[in-house]
Amino acid sequence: MHGRVEGARDRCAVSGCGEPGEYKAPLEPANFNGPGSWRFLCLDHVREHNAKYNFFSGMSPEEIAEAQTSFGGWERSVRAFSATVGASPAWTDLDDPLDAIAARFRRQQESSSRFSTPERRALAVLGLGEDTSRHALRTRYSKLVRRYHPDKNGGDRTHETRLREVIEAYQSLRRSAVFA
Template identity: 65%
Template sequence: MASRTSKFHGKVEGAEGICAVPGCHAPGEFKAPLQPSDFDGPGAWRLLCLDHVREHNARYNYFNGMSPEEITEAQGPYGGWERQTRAFSTGGADPAPAWADFSDPLEAISARFQGRRAEPAVSSRFSKEERRALGVLGLGEDTDRTALRQRYSQLVRKFHPDRNGGDRSQESRLGAVIEAYTLLKGARAFA
């Protein structure tokens, strides 16, 4: 069963005592700081009743003592983000490996925690899909754009029904050749 939340945010459950404002005899159930916190800790606080904590909060002004320029800067989208941040720690592990040395990200992660570098992946100017497309066309990785166009033209003439006497049994092969050429003609290796 879900628990009911308090109607008042900040109410101290089980607080005993009366309001810290002189002359008030209502129960002190809400924390209020004695002075603004200096970010070295939570600071000192006192317990107030609901009415007096509302008065206390109404008097609070974050921008008190700031110039108009400082207020504008604090209200901007980058207010508070200009501070330097700490570098991420390695958590006791070796520094992160170069992701480009691995074909599988899981190998890179495991290599980081094994304290050794995995063997770098074989460098190729073609992606895995592009190498598969080269295989469909019967070309090697040393091919250039001219050889790609020539091989594509040969295979289209060979498998197209209009060019091979109406034989439609090779249409699926023709589709694979067209798809492979479409992928390869936009490859970065030919740019």
Template identity: 60%
Template sequence: MATKQSKMHGRVEGAAKRCAVRGCRAAGEFRAPLTPGDFDGPGSWRWLCLDHVREHNAKYNFFAGMTPDEIEAAQSPIPGWDRDRQTRVFTAPGADPGPAWSDFKDPLDAISARFRPGIPRREMSRFSGEERHALGILGLREDTDLHKVRKRYSELVRRYHPDRNGGDRSHERKLGEVIVAWQKLKVARAFA
């Protein structure tokens, strides 16, 4: 009886069996199913030496006997989702959209906000929380477009830049905030 399983190569140390291959005198330290495709459940095992278990593994092909469609389905990163009829439908046609996740720190609060009865939800924004903050730094509202954002950014850079203020660096922090806000808004999904 095997007492200890090694982490290396699946070797079972202390196995008192001989290799199951006829004529081989080596110790059978590795378990292998009787046939390569017979591994459903506990099954029947045979003990092999290192050389014969390598030979056994080289012959094994999980996809043997499968059609190309079955192979593709087995390799899918999301198996079952396309076939599972019991999967819950997360949205229904005509249903109100869920709350913006960016408005909440805890995902459970966002989920419960959707189903809280009697509490009116805030209108969905096309901007994330960070993007709304960036709009505030530029002094713009959510109904703006990218052209207005670019124009306002240019105005504020000219206003706060030290070269335009006779070398006065007192507005550098504000200039940095304006630049960061522009970097955030120029790639906003709302303007895509």
């Protein structure tokens, strides 16, 4: 049975009940800031406890709406890519393993951009900035291929050169260490 505490020796905490207390129930349901205080209840009484429980009690309508979103509790900002993404030097090229860290840091300082010059040109072909993500790259590529492909333009081949540029730019960027 889900939630059952194996080896519980206490009786149900409800006065007058002689059943074994095999299920943990919080004393203060609204207090989840620590381990909390628990009591042990029998199956019937824990079902009664759970039926009365209301997670949203004491919340404003705005707080309830926020808690009910599909990503409730996950509102954290994250960066799409780390600034230190890139290939590390080969260990065999270094006398001291800490030189690998220094070499990577030096390379990062030498170029303020995380993209090489050819990669920046490829981003320009696709109309993307240096803050783009792998998902945005793929989305933009798909959109441009649909726009310039002759099958989507009724056989019009005037955009073949542009289509080739878009495909080459995407192929070079998708293999880039930034998007690894």
